[in-house]
Amino acid sequence: MIQIKDLQKSFGSQVVINSISFEIQKGEIVGLLGPNGSGKTTLIRLMNGIIRPDGGTIVVNGLTPGEEGDRIRAMSGVLTEEAGLYEDMTGLENLQFFSSLHGLDPQDASIEDLLESFGLTPHRDKKVRGYSTGMKKRLSLARALLHRPSLLYLDEPTNGLDPEGIRFVLDSIVKLNRREGTTILISSHILYQLESVCDRYLFIENGVLIEQGRKAELEERHLGEVRLRVETPLSPRESSFAGYPFQRTGDRELLFTLPDKSRIPELLKSILKEADLYTAHIENRNLESLYFTIRRDSHEGE
Numbered sequence: 297m298i299q300i301k302d303l304q305k306s307f308g309s310q311v312v313i314n315s316i317s318f319e320i321q322k323g324e325i326v327g328l329l330g331p332n333g334s335g336k337t338t339l340i341r342l343m344n345g346i347i348r349p350d351g352g353t354i355v356v357n358g359l360t361p362g363e364e365g366d367r368i369r370a371m372s373g374v375l376t377e378e379a380g381l382y383e384d385m386t387g388l389e390n391l392q393f394f395s396s397l398h399g400l401d402p403q404d405a406s407i408e409d410l411l412e413s414f415g416l417t418p419h420r421d422k423k424v425r426g427y428s429t430g431m432k433k434r435l436s437l438a439r440a441l442l443h444r445p446s447l448l449y450l451d452e453p454t455n456g457l458d459p460e461g462i463r464f465v466l467d468s469i470v471k472l473n474r475r476e477g478t479t480i481l482i483s484s485h486i487l488y489q490l491e492s493v494c495d496r497y498l499f500i501e502n503g504v505l506i507e508q509g510r511k512a513e514l515e516e517r518h519l520g521e522v523r524l525r526v527e528t529p530l531s532p533r534e535s536s537f538a539g540y541p542f543q544r545t546g547d548r549e550l551l552f553t554l555p556d557k558s559r560i561p562e563l564l565k566s567i568l569k570e571a572d573l574y575t576a577h578i579e580n581r582n583l584e585s586l587y588f589t590i591r592r593d594s595h596e597g598e
């Protein structure tokens with residue numbers, strides 16, 4: 297769906313995208329991760345043909361954004377951090393207006409369906425000015441989907457939402473992907489949220505793609521040591537048990553450090569021989585730990 301090769305973009309003397317190459321397959325949900333100012337928004341703007349690259353190639357569904365930006369934007373939806381809605385119009389009027397900008401019939405029943413699926417039917421005739429952050433975000437998402445895009449760019453889609461709103465937006469994203477096969481690129485700082493949604497991740501820093509892959513592949517490459525938190529009344533006298541060092545982190549809680557995951561069964565069996573065992577949880581195998589490890593690894597040798 298997307299092929300990017302040796303992409304280059306500078307603003308003045310500042311190199312913002314530095315020789316980036318990657319591909320995204322049709323129907324994938326990909327997380328774009330990187331600190332503030334790393335170039336995520338610029339990358340999305342390049343892919344959507346809003347700005348032109350200085351070098352390299354971008355092909356989106358067989359089209360070149362620099363030359364065929366209109367055709368690319370006709371098949372892609374964008375949710376930016378700024379809601380991009382008209383505050384003095386109602387929710388319904390906003391969707392009707394943007395629908396006509398896409399050359400669609402503003403009276404089409406699909407607008408009512410979108411309002412319904414984003415829980416906005418009861419608010420359709422209220423001015424957007426009076427909407428909560430969550431309602432605005434849902435309306436923006438509905439707006440991005442008006443023309444049934446096959447490619448969706450979501451910039452911080454859950455920013456400012458409460459837990460219920462976050463769940464709703466993430467569920468809607470996954471449902472859309474399953475139902476329509478929409479290819480989705482999500483940039484976010486809230487890493488644990490992406491974990492339940494994305495198939496694959498791109499890590500970008502200072503305009504450089506420092507790593508990419510599925511979570512299991514990234515774990516394989518970057519997470520050696522495993523920290524295992526175990527809930528057990530076991531109370532070893534030494535500072536290690538079964539040959540593995542641990543710290544006591546609570547009344548019935550030990551935090552073991554193991555060289556890799558393959559040692560877990562052996563450790564748990566040893567614990568069970570001497571005491572009960574209620575829970576065992578790997579601490580550092582989440583996206584956030586991976587993110588920091590990958591960034592640290594990329595700085596090594598600099």
Ligand SMILES: Nc1ncnc2c1ncn2[C@@H]1O[C@H](COP(=O)(O)OP(=O)(O)OP(=O)(O)O)[C@@H](O)[C@H]1O
Nearest residue numbers: 307308310312330331332333334335336337338339
């Ligand atoms: N139109 C522009 N003119 C000049 N500099 C720009 C322009 N757009 C972006 N930049 C600069 O390029 C760098 C990357 O910005 P970009 O918005 O792509 O980062 P980002 O990863 O999306 O950041 P954030 O997570 O804060 O949204 C920043 O230093 C920014 O100041």
